[in-house]
Amino acid sequence: xxxxxxxxxxxxxxxxxxxxxxxxxxxxxxxxxxxxxxxxxxxxxxxxxxxxxxxxxxxxxxxxxxxxxxxxxxxxxxxxxxxxxxxxxxxxxxxxxxxxxxxxxxxxxxxxxxxxxxxxxxxxxxxxxxxxxxxxxxxxxxxxxxxxxxxxxxxxxxxxxxxxxxxxxxxxxxxxxxxxxxxxxxxxxxxxxxxxxxxxxxxxxxxxxxxxxxxxxxxxxxxxxxxxxxxxxxxxxxxxxxxxxxx
Amino acid sequence: xxxxxxxxxxxxxxxxxxxxxxxxxxxxxxxxxxxxxxxxxxxxxxxxxxxxxxxxxxxxxxxxxxxxxxxxxxxxxxxxxxxxxxxxxxxxxxxxxxxxxxxxxxxxxxxxxxxxxxxxxxxxxxxxxxxxxxxxxxxxxxxxxxxxxxxxxxxxxxxxxxxxxxxxxxxxxxxxxxxxxxxxxxxxxxxxxxxxxxxxxxxxxxxxxxxxxxxxxxxxxxxxxxxxxxxxxxxxxxxxxxxxxxx
Numbered sequence: 001x002x003x004x005x006x007x008x009x010x011x012x013x014x015x016x017x018x019x020x021x022x023x024x025x026x027x028x029x030x031x032x033x034x035x036x037x038x039x040x041x042x043x044x045x046x047x048x049x050x051x052x053x054x055x056x057x058x059x060x061x062x063x064x065x066x067x068x069x070x071x072x073x074x075x076x077x078x079x080x081x082x083x084x085x086x087x088x089x090x091x092x093x094x095x096x097x098x099x100x101x102x103x104x105x106x107x108x109x110x111x112x113x114x115x116x117x118x119x120x121x122x123x124x125x126x127x128x129x130x131x132x133x134x135x136x137x138x139x140x141x142x143x144x145x146x147x148x149x150x151x152x153x154x155x156x157x158x159x160x161x162x163x164x165x166x167x168x169x170x171x172x173x174x175x176x177x178x179x180x181x182x183x184x185x186x187x188x189x190x191x192x193x194x195x196x197x198x199x200x201x202x203x204x205x206x207x208x209x210x211x212x213x214x215x216x217x218x219x220x221x222x223x224x225x226x227x228x229x230x231x232x233x234x235x236x237x238x239x240x241x242x243x244x245x246x247x
Numbered sequence: 248x249x250x251x252x253x254x255x256x257x258x259x260x261x262x263x264x265x266x267x268x269x270x271x272x273x274x275x276x277x278x279x280x281x282x283x284x285x286x287x288x289x290x291x292x293x294x295x296x297x298x299x300x301x302x303x304x305x306x307x308x309x310x311x312x313x314x315x316x317x318x319x320x321x322x323x324x325x326x327x328x329x330x331x332x333x334x335x336x337x338x339x340x341x342x343x344x345x346x347x348x349x350x351x352x353x354x355x356x357x358x359x360x361x362x363x364x365x366x367x368x369x370x371x372x373x374x375x376x377x378x379x380x381x382x383x384x385x386x387x388x389x390x391x392x393x394x395x396x397x398x399x400x401x402x403x404x405x406x407x408x409x410x411x412x413x414x415x416x417x418x419x420x421x422x423x424x425x426x427x428x429x430x431x432x433x434x435x436x437x438x439x440x441x442x443x444x445x446x447x448x449x450x451x452x453x454x455x456x457x458x459x460x461x462x463x464x465x466x467x468x469x470x471x472x473x474x475x476x477x478x479x480x481x482x483x484x485x486x487x488x489x490x491x492x493x494x
Contacts, residue, residue: 023271023272023482024482025269025270025272026445029270029442029444031445033439036468037467037471037488040471040472041471066480069479070479072477073477077491078325183323195273197279198273198275198276198279220283220284221283224283224288225287230319231284231288232284232316232317233285234483235270235271235276235280235482235483236481244320
């Protein structure tokens with residue numbers, strides 16, 4: 001999904017450039033939030049990682065600074081200690097997570113691309129939190145299936161963040177619902193898919209946006225209908241749906 | 248601040264009618280969130296209270312359904328038991344809170360207007376959670392000052408929600424920062440003030456929007472600069488800033 005950084009103008013359905021990508025009524029409002037409440041409080045390592053990532057050709061995939069701040073607060077509020085992340089890219093949300101967990105916190109982080117992770121790893125090391133991360137290169141489903149089979153991992157995760165291939169979210173969900181603890185949270189990223197969830201049928205959408213949109217629409221319906229969770233779909237970043245496991 | 252429910256058309260800076268008031272890029276996107284993730288999961292009692300409130304002339308003051316759902320989830324995630332609410336109106340966020348707390352949970356709820364509270368009270372009673380609520384009619388500052396002077400209330404609140412007179416938020420904050428526990432959360436509502444925080448100087452704003460805007464802008468700066476809290480400003484509803492006390 002290689003995308004070059006392009007002009008700020010928002011073509012219909014096109015994800016905007018890093019730092020200007022939001023679901024809000026204006027970019028001005030989004031910048032206000034970033035400049036008033038996010039950037040002044042952003043930890044130095046996160047700023048550094050954000051800047052490194054902004055130079056990368058696939059940078060639209062990165063977690064935004066406001067989302068990083070939200071994840072950080074959420075993790076502290078729920079006293080998370082054992083977490084999982086599916087989809088790492090250069091590690092912005094991974095770093096946010098690692099900074100939020102206690103010294104003995106643990107993160108199982110999976111991504112098909114190790115190179116991108118290694119781009120951000122020096123910053124994570126400098127921040128002194130690399131020891132919390134167990135990075136596995138490769139697709140997540142086989143790892144999840146093995147954990148399910150093993151039997152020892154049921155209900156052992158406080159928080160799981162999914163920011164990966166949208167056509168597999170429903171497949172991830174089938175496993176994660178057992179791996180997250182009761183009362184724990186699964187967060188699915190990009191569930192508002194650049195607002196394209198409400199684009200009219202004739203709207204000019206980029207191919208990948210249109211392709212994955214169906215999966216996102218289906219996921220949203222499935223999560224709302226799942227009696228094992230309570231949900232909350234927040235318009236932070238590209239839309240995060242928090243799912244709290246009930247049973 | 249009496250406002251009649253009016254057409255959905257959004258004049259610059261004017262709060263829109265109940266159910267269509269958001270900071271998002273389109274009303275269609277907001278409706279999508281409500282219809283996909285909020286309404287299907289909304290408890291019966293909250294639906295009922297929302298409908299009663301929609302008929303009230305001051306209904307733009309009400310907490311929106313997506314915000315109610317978010318508060319409800321947040322309270323469960325932090326295992327809140329002892330909370331406070333400043334600004335009740337007909338009680339939608341109060342009901343969301345009462346439903347989220349355990350059976351022995353407690354809410355100190357303050358509003359200058361008892362009549363509006365009594366409009367929603369029958370629904371709260373029917374839901375079986377009225378016993379958790381201690382409602383005090385009158386301004387909140389004297390109550391807070393008394394609690395501070397008493398000395399027994401420092402750090403006793405898990406969560407405090409402020410949805411009241413914007414020109415007093417900073418004054419509330421000076422007291423609440425001692426009353427909320429370390430690690431607890433204060434939530435300030437309407438901190439994006441209908442997006443007017445970024446309206447150009449010549450934008451046609453309603454008098455009350457323009458008047459309170461300065462207070463909102465000052466509050467946002469003050470919260471970001473306050474070293475005793477970590478903040479997160481979410482574009483839910485009219486903007487909620489969560490403040491986690493760290494010292």
